[in-house]
Amino acid sequence: MPYAFSRSLQAAATLAALLLATPLVQAAKTLSAPSGELTWQDDGSVQITRSGATIIDLQQIRFDYHAPLSVKLIDANDHSIRVALSFPAAVDFRSRATEPLDIELTMSRHGDGFRFYADAEWGNQVTLDLADTGDHVFGLSSPLQPENRHSPDLRESSVTVEVTNAAQTMVENFASAFSSFYISSHGYGAFFDTFGAGQYDFAINGRHKIHHETGTLDWYVFFGDDGRAIHQAYYELIGAPKSLPLWAVGPVGWRDQNDGGAAEILDDLQRFEDLRLPFTSWFVDRPYSDGANEWSLMNFNAKFAKPEEWISTIREDHGIEFMTWTATAFFGDTPMPKHLPGGFTYADLSDPATVALYQQKLTELQHSVGVKGHKMDRADEHLPNWEKWADETVAIGERRNKYAYLFAKTHDESLRRTWGDDQFTFSRAAIHRAQPYLSAIWGGDPRTSWQGLQGNAANAMRASFMGFPVWGTDVGGYLGPGYIDTDLYLRWTQFGIFNGLLEIKFDGSGGDGPDRMPWSYDKTFQSDFRELLELRMALLPYLHSLANTSATNGPLMQPLAYRHLDDPNTYDIWDQYYVGDGLLVAPVLTPGTAREVYLPAGKWYRFDFAEGVQSAHEGQRAMGVQAALDEIPLFVRANSLMVTGDIYRGNSRNWLEGEANTLVIHAFPGGIGEQTSFTYIDSKDDNKPKTITLTRTDESVKVVAPELTQEVTIEVYLDGKKQVKTVPAGAPLEATF
Structure with a gap:
């Protein structure tokens, strides 16, 4: 056999052996x-x-x-x-x-x-x-x-x-x-x-x-x-985020300490009514119960005796719904079947018997006397990870997060049995998958300072990115004195007006120091404060609709990067945000009257709900703006819709009696051929979703909607100039401009 041929056979055999010994390469x-x-x-x-x-x-x-x-x-x-x-x-x-x-x-x-x-x-x-x-x-x-x-x-x-x-x-x-x-x-x-x-x-x-x-x-x-x-x-x-009742979207008030009991709450509400300051709900914070930390018995103590009577007065005489502070911490007492050892003796929410008794106590002692919601607190403090849970399948590393989920679920289930969807829960501690059970989160306990306001605004943006649709700040701050400077108070309130949850705190931490009730300030402040609350009431149709369409439209407060992932200019912005599709809110969060605003791509109008369009601007640029102490920098994007109006009155029914309810559609047409829509939740028609559309052609601007339950005023800002038409309640809405 020739030498070369022999070598080639040996090489082939070697190659075959290698192929057999080497796994075949798996294709991607x-x-x-x-x-x-x-x-x-x-x-x-x-x-x-x-x-x-x-x-x-x-x-x-x-x-x-x-x-x-x-x-x-x-x-x-x-x-x-x-x-x-x-x-x-x-x-x-x-x-x-x-x-x-x-x-x-x-x-x-x-x-x-x-x-x-x-x-x-x-x-x-x-x-x-x-x-x-x-x-x-x-x-x-x-x-x-x-x-x-x-x-x-x-x-x-x-x-x-x-x-x-x-x-x-x-x-x-x-x-x-x-x-x-x-x-x-x-x-x-x-x-x-x-x-x-x-x-x-x-x-x-x-x-x-x-x-x-x-x-x-x-x-x-x-x-x-x-x-x-x-x-x-x-x-x-x-799961879709929890729906919100209309009353929970309006102004919510509270004191951190109600030493005067139920009488003090009723007196506060009457004074708000005397000053014509609108509110739709109120809550009592701890302490109001008996037992450890004046809470562990979950009842109303002697200062709040006969709750069915004074809560009924709050609802029937003042038009305000009532909520309470709750916690699953019992501060050393152990009234539930199973507690987690430690200083706070948390109820073990993995134990069905404990959950059942906790919910029973809420129903019998609170919901049955008219309580429709809860500020849920303390699920984020001193929770002992290593103590034995009833549900032993919950691993040590899961417990803090799962507890926050069970916390929301436990309260929602209890309220739902009495009130159905007509109830509200909010907590500072939250985790993913709580959204179907938790109405809102609030931004913890901010300092009563400009720094506290700024930090809370940054919290809000992060909460929205996480997918918590409704967020609110303690307006005025929590940690610090009650009475604060007028400038800080008004700027904080302006920011709060455009939160998903507007809750205003009226005293210091633990009730310390002089409070910040409006009557503690001068007439100018009271007037400015009243206008802000009235603006919030006018925004109820818009905010209520946004809150109850968040499963498809996202959170109420939308950071700029949330809407413009392709615009690097937005990535660091924490102090301005969208509310809805076209309204851009840029609150002043520092002392003074100036700030910088970044407008994303598009055409924008500087807007005021009282005065209308003030100026037009091209976007994708930053600009300096001025805002007096009684002004909020607002911008509206062309090709957008907003709905405002008088659809729910709370305590304001007592001074607006006889005045007609109104609904206003604000329309800002885009360029020729552009169209947009807004889903309005008609609270006076079983909360039915009704789509309002805005279309611009080369000949006209048209606003179309199903029949609405109130008289409608349509304000169209065609290239910044307002045109107005009115459509009676119950009539087909098709207006051409």
């Missing part, structure tokens, strides 16, 4: 969704692309901090990719595994996005290691992590996701809403569906990292060009 597998594409590589990495660009580069999934030993494709089709992951044997407190630990990872289509799911029964932690793709990230934490930073942009940040009293180290004090949901400037939202505590690093050492204290990976990616579209997909997963 792809899942396609209408807005994006997921590609799994045989090294275990995953890339998600949108419009041809990589927006997520998931390099590795680790369980209990271990990288997989091997990654093997199981199968793939148009809807899912299944992969086997093998991890090294681990020795920990619970197990002494000696063989590799195997799990199955499924990547699947979920709506217009994707889901990653793997359950390691032996696992305690999941970590996602991602490459830094240059995006900016928003959400996760209402507290101003890191370092009390006002900017909502979390790039180059490390953020903890756990409802904990560490929030009191932040400037705003106990702003304790968290969520394992964030929005990326690349046009997606991500949600890790777990109550396990989380740690998120963005653009740290060239990568992103997502870590949760759980053995189950359940991670979703939602696509959208803005926050509204992303949140719509998110709410389809976790």
Whole structure:
């Protein structure tokens, strides 16, 4: 045999042996969704692309901090990719595994996005290691992590996701809403569906990292060009946000300390009525009960005796609904079947018998006498993680977050049995998946200072990114004196008027010092304060409609980056926001009368609800504006609609009796061929949604809507100039200008 031929046979045999010994290279597998594409590589990495660009580069999934030993494709089709992951044997407190630990990872289509799911029964932690793709990230934490930073942009940040009293180290004090949901400037939202505590690093050492204290990976990616579209997909997963009754959208008042009992509340309400200051609801804060910390018996004490009588007076004589402060902390007392040991002796909300008795007490002692809502407090302080829960399946790392969820659910269920949808709950402690049970969150206990006001405004923006639709500040501040300077008081109230929840605090922390009741100030202040409350009342049709369409339209207070993910100029802005589709609010949050406003792309009008359009401006630029102490810088985008009017009166019914109710549609046409719409929730017609449309052609402007239950005035600002038409109640609404 020739030498060369012999060598070629040997080479072929060697090659064949190598091929048999080497696993075949697995081809990449792809899942396609209408807005994006997921590609799994045989090294275990995953890339998600949108419009041809990589927006997520998931390099590795680790369980209990271990990288997989091997990654093997199981199968793939148009809807899912299944992969086997093998991890090294681990020795920990619970197990002494000696063989590799195997799990199955499924990547699947979920709506217009994707889901990653793997359950390691032996696992305690999941970590996602991602490459830094240059995006900016928003959400996760209402507290101003890191370092009390006002900017909502979390790039180059490390953020903890756990409802904990560490929030009191932040400037705003106990702003304790968290969520394992964030929005990326690349046009997606991500949600890790777990109550396990989380740690998120963005653009740290060239990568992103997502870590949760759980053995189950359940991670979703939602696509959208803005926050509204992303949140719509998110709410389809976790449930629609809780609906709001109309009375809860109006001004809410309270004192931190009612030493004078029920008589003091009634006296306050009468004085508000004498000054013609409108309110729709009121609540009593602790203390008002007997037992430990003047709360643990959950009743009304002697100062508040016969609650059915004075609460009825509040409703029937003053037109105001009433709420109370509640907590599942019992401060050393143990009246429930099961408590968690510790100084606060929290009720164990994982114990069905405890939940049943707590809800029974609320019903019998409070709801039955007319209480329609609760300020829910203290779920973020001193909760003992390591004490035994009745539900032993709740892991240590999940307890703080799950408790906040159970806190909201427990109160909503109790109220719902008595009042149905006609009830309201708000809490400073919140976590994802509480949205169907929690009406609103408030921004914790801000300092009574400009710094406190600014910190709370920044909290609001972060809460909106997380997907909590309704947020409110303690107007005037909480930690500090009651009486504050007029400038700070009015600016804080102006900001509060355009919060989802408007609640105004009228005394100092614990009732200390002189209060800030309006009659403690001069006539000029009282007049300015009255005008602001009247504006809030006029905004009820707009705000109530927005609150009850948030499942599709997003939160009431929408940060600029939320609406303009493609505009880097918006990423750091925390002190101005949209309310609805076209109204831009830029409150003055510092001493003085000047501030800078950034107008996104488009045509804008400086607007005042009393005076109308004041000036026109082209967007995508910053500009300095002036605002006197009685002015709020407001801008309206061309091609937008707002609805205001007199649809609910609260205590103002006692001085507006006989005056006709009105409804006003404010229309700001866009360019020729542009159209927009607004969904109006008609509270006088069983809260039916009714779509109002605005269209501009080369010949006319047209406003069309179904029959509305009130007389309607239509104000069209055609290139800034107002034209007006009136349509009677019950008539088809089709007005041409």
